[in-house]
Amino acid sequence: MRILAYTFRRLLAAIPVLLGVSVLAFLISHAIPGDPARLIVGPKASKEAVEAIRKEHGLDRPLPVQYLHFLGGLLTGDLGRSIRNHRPVTEDLADYFPATLELTLASLVLCLSVGIPLGILAAVRRNRFADHAARVVSVVGVSTPVFWLGLMLLLLFYRHLSWLPGSGRLDVTSAPPAGVTGLYVVDAVLAGNWPLLREAVSHLILPAFCLSYVYLAIITRIVRSSMIAVLGQDYITTARANGLSAGRVVFKHAFKNSLIPTVTIVGLSLGELLGGAILTETIFAWPGMGKYVVDSVNALDFPAIMGFTLVASTAYVAINLGVDVLYAFLNPRIRY
Amino acid sequence: MPTPLLHVRDLSVSFATYQGRAMVLDRASLSVNRGEIMGLVGETGCGKSVLSRAVLRIIPSPPGRIDGGEIVFEGRDLLTLPKKAMRALRGDRISMIFQEPMSSLNPVYTVGNQMREVIRAHREVSRAEAQAVCLEMLEAVRLPEPGTVLAAYPHELSGGMRQRVMIAMELSCRPALLLADEPTTALDVTVQGQILAILAELSAREGLSILLVTHDMGVVAQICSRVAVMYAGQVVEVADVESLFARPAHPYTRGLIASIPGRAGEGDLYAIPGSVPSPIDPPPGCRFHSRCTQSGPDCRRAVPEMVLVAPDHAVACHQCPGGGRP
Numbered sequence: 001m002r003i004l005a006y007t008f009r010r011l012l013a014a015i016p017v018l019l020g021v022s023v024l025a026f027l028i029s030h031a032i033p034g035d036p037a038r039l040i041v042g043p044k045a046s047k048e049a050v051e052a053i054r055k056e057h058g059l060d061r062p063l064p065v066q067y068l069h070f071l072g073g074l075l076t077g078d079l080g081r082s083i084r085n086h087r088p089v090t091e092d093l094a095d096y097f098p099a100t101l102e103l104t105l106a107s108l109v110l111c112l113s114v115g116i117p118l119g120i121l122a123a124v125r126r127n128r129f130a131d132h133a134a135r136v137v138s139v140v141g142v143s144t145p146v147f148w149l150g151l152m153l154l155l156l157f158y159r160h161l162s163w164l165p166g167s168g169r170l171d172v173t174s175a176p177p178a179g180v181t182g183l184y185v186v187d188a189v190l191a192g193n194w195p196l197l198r199e200a201v202s203h204l205i206l207p208a209f210c211l212s213y214v215y216l217a218i219i220t221r222i223v224r225s226s227m228i229a230v231l232g233q234d235y236i237t238t239a240r241a242n243g244l245s246a247g248r249v250v251f252k253h254a255f256k257n258s259l260i261p262t263v264t265i266v267g268l269s270l271g272e273l274l275g276g277a278i279l280t281e282t283i284f285a286w287p288g289m290g291k292y293v294v295d296s297v298n299a300l301d302f303p304a305i306m307g308f309t310l311v312a313s314t315a316y317v318a319i320n321l322g323v324d325v326l327y328a329f330l331n332p333r334i335r336y
Numbered sequence: 337m338p339t340p341l342l343h344v345r346d347l348s349v350s351f352a353t354y355q356g357r358a359m360v361l362d363r364a365s366l367s368v369n370r371g372e373i374m375g376l377v378g379e380t381g382c383g384k385s386v387l388s389r390a391v392l393r394i395i396p397s398p399p400g401r402i403d404g405g406e407i408v409f410e411g412r413d414l415l416t417l418p419k420k421a422m423r424a425l426r427g428d429r430i431s432m433i434f435q436e437p438m439s440s441l442n443p444v445y446t447v448g449n450q451m452r453e454v455i456r457a458h459r460e461v462s463r464a465e466a467q468a469v470c471l472e473m474l475e476a477v478r479l480p481e482p483g484t485v486l487a488a489y490p491h492e493l494s495g496g497m498r499q500r501v502m503i504a505m506e507l508s509c510r511p512a513l514l515l516a517d518e519p520t521t522a523l524d525v526t527v528q529g530q531i532l533a534i535l536a537e538l539s540a541r542e543g544l545s546i547l548l549v550t551h552d553m554g555v556v557a558q559i560c561s562r563v564a565v566m567y568a569g570q571v572v573e574v575a576d577v578e579s580l581f582a583r584p585a586h587p588y589t590r591g592l593i594a595s596i597p598g599r600a601g602e603g604d605l606y607a608i609p610g611s612v613p614s615p616i617d618p619p620p621g622c623r624f625h626s627r628c629t630q631s632g633p634d635c636r637r638a639v640p641e642m643v644l645v646a647p648d649h650a651v652a653c654h655q656c657p658g659g660g661r662p
């Protein structure tokens with residue numbers, strides 16, 4: 001299939017990008033002002049102690065050698081040890097990344113499952129009640145600061161109504177499901193542990209909603225406007241003139257075309273959702289990458305920073321790849 | 337007299353605009369007989385597309401609205417037909433092709449997908465049976481390698497090929513009437529000729545009636561048997577092609593014929609002076625009076641009625657005394 005060959009070529013093309021990312025991650029984390037070795041041993045330690053630490057972490061060697069060492073480790077799945085807590089960085093990432101990913105995916109599902117139908121409805125019932133309602137939802141979404149929205153959600157649903165939990169991924173007394181993916185919702189399903197699934201989902205709702213609202217609003221607007229543009233096209237008149245039902249006209253002929261601009265926005269949003277979770281994670285005490293990164297930067301924990309940069313950039317590259325493939329799938333006019 | 341297949345009677349259509357309601361069609365009447373090619377001509381903006389779309393009831397609404405009249409097709413008034421029955425007619429008994437073959441087909445589906453969909457919307461047939469009809473239709477419009485065309489996306493075909501695909505698609509359910517809204521305007525001259533030849537051949541062979549909207553009096557002379565002339569939302573003259581060209585009765589039609597390149601002589605292009613009145617707040621009386629060289633006192637006051645000046649030749653003009661209603 002053409003699409004498969006295209007995907008494969010794009011995968012190959014991603015390799016140099018990722019190599020470049022590794023160089024950048026390495027350089028940036030070494031360009032941070034301050035001496036991590038000094039930070040570890042403390043301001044009063046002797047010069048010898050600092051030197052020993054430098055040696056231990058390989059900081060005394062020339063930069064290119066350090067990079068090759070780092071790259072070698074990377075290829076074997078070793079990102080070094082955190083300076084801060086002496087754990088392998090991969091283990092830290094394995095703990096924190098799935099939390100962020102789960103939150104991001106849940107937000108994405110919310111964005112798409114609400115944003116797309118709402119956008120279509122607004123376009124089809126243009127200038128009627130549904131359209132105005134969708135517009136209010138969008139304007140509120142785009143103009144509400146995340147921290148304020150988060151606090152209001154907590155106040156209402158956690159404090160006053162007590163409908164939903166307000167922090168963490170699970171109740172403090174619960175143990176996480178036996179982890180395959182690290183996504184608690186998925187792991188709970190795999191383990192068939194329904195009470196735990198309920199618990200994980202209820203913890204997800206508020207932060208996912210908080211994180212997704214802005215993007216939900218944007219996606220609604222994009223779907224609406226691209227749908228309106230598509231509904232005015234000649235081929236829509238053709239479809240109607242051919243006696244096709246309104247449902248077929250909208251959901252077959254208009255929808256696929258209107259998805260083309262939407263996919264681009266969804267890809268961008270997904271990238272931002274992944275990177276933009278820091279505020280939301282802080283408000284809802286979500287043990288994700290956001291907090292991990294802030295702590296790492298404060299501690300000049302450069303192996304951790306590099307690890308995070310790599311994971312985040314790889315995710316970006318993967319999202320872009322996905323968007324391009326989806327784009328090619330939706331739009332036969334793309335030459336690939 | 338042949339029985340008309342389609343009879344549009346006193347059709348009025350208006351659009352809501354920011355300047356007010358535009359009376360785009362004002363009591364327009366014409367008929368199309370079985371098996372004939374009926375030309376519909378007139379300056380840009382006179383309402384030809386609106387009239388042909390009104391027949392299928394696909395005028396965007398809002399802002400459009402059909403204010404009155406009848407559209408009788410095979411004995412039924414389409415304007416009173418329930419939505420569902422109307423939808424069943426579209427693409428089956430009455431089909432339409434448009435000016436822009438580049439944009440009339442959906443770019444994200446293959447030709448086969450779109451053609452089969454139309455057939456299966458109207459006939460209980462399997463995919464394979466629909467496919468067979470598609471191939472047969474593509475051959476009828478003389479497309480080489482119909483199998484390849486069916487698997488192609490619209491952007492992989494030339495404009496002329498796409499218009500043939502449109503014709504094949506629209507005729508796949510064997511309609512009685514094809515509304516063709518300037519089907520060749522966007523095409524090269526050589527391709528234009530081929531498309532017109534295909535339409536003429538299908539009409540003759542299958543007994544298909546065609547309402548052919550065009551700007552081009554040359555096209556009318558070539559393939560139409562009758563022709564209706566529109567001016568500013570009204571049908572002002574209807575005649576068989578020979579009498580129209582030999583004895584144009586309405587001053588506007590005379591201007592139109594005089595402005596055909598090569599007719600005015602000496603390479604001079606004749607153009608009717610003045611411009612079309614606005615459909616918002618149109619002038620009283622005859623809508624052509626501000627541009628008419630023959631206009632008299634009646635013309636500003638009363639709207640001229642259609643009268644017969646010869647068998648099968650009707651005209652709406654105060655200066656053309658005729659013998660009774662058409």
Ligand SMILES: Nc1ncnc2c1ncn2[C@@H]1O[C@H](COP(=O)(O)OP(=O)(O)OP(=O)(O)O)[C@@H](O)[C@H]1O
Pocket residue numbers: 351352353358360378379380381382383384385386387396399400551615
């Ligand atoms: N959707 C619409 N909204 C408002 N006015 C419209 C709309 N569609 C058509 N009209 C108006 O109706 C009038 C007739 O338009 P129509 O497209 O039928 O002209 P036409 O005779 O087909 O012209 P052309 O030869 O350029 O195709 C024009 O004045 C146009 O402005």
Ligand code: SF4
Pocket residue numbers: 586587588622623624625626628629630631632635640652653654655
């Ligand atoms: S009715 Fe009068 S104004 Fe109109 S075309 Fe005839 S002569 Fe001219």
Ligand SMILES: [Mg+2]
Pocket residue numbers: 384385386517
């Ligand atoms: Mg037109």
